Amino acid sequence: MKLQLDQGLVRECREAAGKIAGEVQFLLEQKSTVAVERAVLRLLGINGAAADVPLANLVVESIALRGELGLGAAYWLGNACKQLGLSPEGVAAAAAAGDLDLLALPRLEPRALRPYLAELAAPGLEEIRANRRRRQHLQEQYKMGPPPLLYVIVATGDIVQDIPQAQAAAQQGADIIAVIRTTGQSLLDYVPDGITREGFGGTYATQANFRLMRRALDETSEELGRYIMLVNYCSGLCMPEIAALGALERLDMMLNDALYGILFRDINMQRTLIDQNFSRVINAYGGIIINTGEDNYLTTADAVAEAHTVTASQFINERLALAAGLSPWQMGLGHAFEIDPELEDGLIMEIAQAQLARQLFPAAPLKYMPPTKHMTGDIFKGYLQNGLFNLASVLTGQGIHLLGMLTEAIHTPFLHDRFLALENARYIMNSARHLGDELEIVPGGRLEKRGREVLEKTGALLSEVAEIGLFTALEKGLFAQVKRPRDGGKGLEGVFTKGNQYCNPFMETMQAELEGGFFEND
């Protein structure tokens, strides 16, 4: 099954997206943020908290307050470690306790300190590489099912309750488990510490929670002989820190999309694009698949009229991801099944959109999102809507398939809501596994016309954005019909310009190894 597409136009879309991403990349490489620096500290092994405030925050804030962050947090840590003979964690603890003033020590020449910073970074880097190897090993041992991989969410608010729910979902047939975060965590400028048992609409993302769930799902993988992937949300104000913790605790997938945060969480665009870049470098290095959030555009904008904004954003996200070192197999570009079910031939348009995405990004494991906007509380109709979504997904070979819940718009899923969703998907996907191979799209028919129309509009939008730049496009509300000012939103105060001697040893080594093809055989 294939759409005949204008390949010249596809090339033009990629070129325009490349220009857009290139400009963004140039701007953000001059800057860093408090979240990036905290992620550096986390990777140096500084993961505790003092009186519930994470050490990473205490240290970065103390440096930032005195305007000395331009060298990067790693410099100050390294400077102290070298002179005092302490570990990074020891230095951070002493600084947090008030026993040590990092900025009062003699300042070693930054350039001369670089090799030492690289040494300090080595164990963190090795831990991430070891997790990547371990994942590969486990995935060879415990094969995953054929795509579309079935993705479900658990969200009790209590990690202890989440675990049996996640294990039950895996036993019921889920391939991927996301522990959705507590509502509002994206706006916290710190990552809470320790195991948490209270949250609303989700569970806090913490390193301890990641570890508990990973261990539980490893047990389940072994029991089922099938590797179960774990997902969390690398978005909001702590994007790079969550990436660091995810890489250290062997998560497999991360929602990781600055555009989503800008549009739907009103996070400042400069802040989150800078944060995104480092978080994507970490995800690239850790062998983690990212999911982007284009699907959300269609929850506010009309899914028929604005479908091209999704495709345009996928092109931009692809270029930004490549610039951060992600390989195509790590790009779970997002889209959704959100057309009004009352619309005649709506299914044709859904299939056209899904097939278009499939053909434009052939190596990406596309992330396909279920109907939410037009779910009504009529669970019987909702179950059928999800059935059509499942059919469109298997027909067009989507990669990561988030299961629709028949009780969407009623409550956070019950155990059997997930069970019924898995039954629905398994039935349809098994029954129609190779249907796409047996069908041809009528040339010039409705489906092909729709695919071409979306591609043409995508081309026009991308050339407009390439002309004015991404920041201006966001100010004008070209995506999701949401307008965001360049200097508005949350988190701008955490952005700073790097000094000439700035050093982030993790970024440097990761980028060098990614560019050097260190992981080419993966």
Add this chain to the structure above:
Amino acid sequence: MTEEKWVKAYGDALDDGAVQVSFTLPLEAGPQAKAAAARLAKSMGLDPAEVVHMAAQGKGFSFFVVYGRSSHQVDLNSLVVAEPELEEMDFYEINDYIRDKIGRKLNVVAACTGTDAHTVGIDAIMNMKGYRGEYGLERYPWLNAYNLGSQVDNTILVAQALRLRADAILVSQVVTQREVHIPNLTRLVELLEAEGLRSSVVLVAGGPRISHQLAVELGYDAGFGVGTTPRQVASFIAKEVAARRASPRV
């Protein structure tokens, strides 16, 4: 005394009481779990009750579909039904009504408050494009509609309502896990009262688990649940503002 008027659930004959329920038990699927499900259904008032489907849902959980005849019945004449008093108008009628009866544009401020990040509800009512083929409030020429988005703190909502001289405030609450919406909705009423604003705005709550009755109990003027269309909300606001002008509250 009014005459009693009893009603039972209907399957395919009057008063057969037929209902279907489905639920999970934290038990391994098996004869014991099935017996437990049947007993539970009976305790719910289903007699006879038939467990038509049992399925294992991973370790330690089983899923049931049960059909049964419910012995319960309801006297319709004993019910007190709380519904917003609604004479629904269409898009044009509402705009004409505001123009003729009020004579100025009404300011409507909407937000999803607290930690709730789900904007589906508020967007369905507010967005230009609307919902189910009906224009949202942003499209109404006689309304100035301001959608403040999600995760809006109650204090900020009140400050914005003051600044924008709100005639009506719409609050959406989608996340209701562990009843988090109740204190949040209550807090807004308290803040508005503290600012002396409560009586001058039409206060409306909406969301999947918001009923009119609940909203009124919490001190709101109306509550709207799932499936509400923008025009129902706009009709209510227009009529309510006009009514208050006719007989101002003290």
